[in-house]
Amino acid sequence: MTSPFFRKLRFVSGIFLLFVSFCSKAQQTDTSFVRTQAKIPPHLKGIERAPGSSALGAVYYYGEQRLRSPFSLDVPFYEMADPVVTRHYRGFRTLNTISQLTALAPLAYLLFQEKGSQTRTREYWYLYLGSVAASLGLTIAGNVKVSKAVKRYNQVLLENRLGFSIAPLPGTGRAAVGIGWVGQFRTQPH
Template identity: 30%
Template sequence: MKIRILLIFLIGFYSKSFAQIDKKLLFPIEVKQSFWGTKFIYDRQTLENPLALQIPLLQLRDTEVNVEYLTFKKQRKIVQMVSLISTGFSLYTIFNREKVSNGAYWGTVGGLGFVSFYLNIKSNLHLSKAIKKYNEVVSENKVGLIFDKSFNNQAIFGVGISHSF
């Protein structure tokens, strides 16, 4: 009888170690700026496109990070639309030179270029805020209390401390 109880206890105690635990680790994002552009380093991988950071940023499920990153994405789409309008207007002007005056052309293209430049700067500020908040949340000290149930529905409590360098 004692062996059965011991065997059941050991099986119950180690049953979680045999299960596949989906452990989501979030790593800090490092930003390296150079003359040629900005590179992001996440989990020892170099990313050149900030849109590749969508998965780790949204996995954090922090409302401030989500709002900042989604604002960044929305403004990048607006910049693409403005660039498309500018390109379309330039092509129209090439094929219809006599219908568009020189001042109207440069005024329109210059204005659209200024709007695009401004939105690029604003969107990069939103991305920087999202990455800064993400890194603060990921690398802060955490103290937690965990509650779980054993195989026979007995309560198990645990206290944990996590510190990141």
């Protein structure tokens, strides 16, 4: 016969796993990252990772502006509409949410205690340390995902692009025509 604590732990674990599977299934069936070769908005800037950033938390710069957190990257990522960038960024957000939920496990243990029963300190500390380890691991995995999204974002910005524009000239009734090419020269090793 199992103790009431382990029955409650199995119940909470089951609900947690059900939530995680629901979140991952929702992410897999999302069709918003199917994209044709849409044009990349010209106002998007490169994203840089600050030197000295670690896997526990990186500091990013968008153009010349320092961002407060990786959550500030969602606007340029979604404006680019690249499926790989979107997938990595959504993975980061999912892992971050799960990381925050695992930090609630010790609180759930205390709340689900039967009235009048003693709190087992050993079980509590195992649960507490396990939730800290899981939260830390998920945070690191999420930061790896956002780093992959930044790398892909910058790669897409550097791809060769050809542009064409026509703008009216004020007061003349004529139009100015412009053709532009954005790219980089790649040298072949000899």
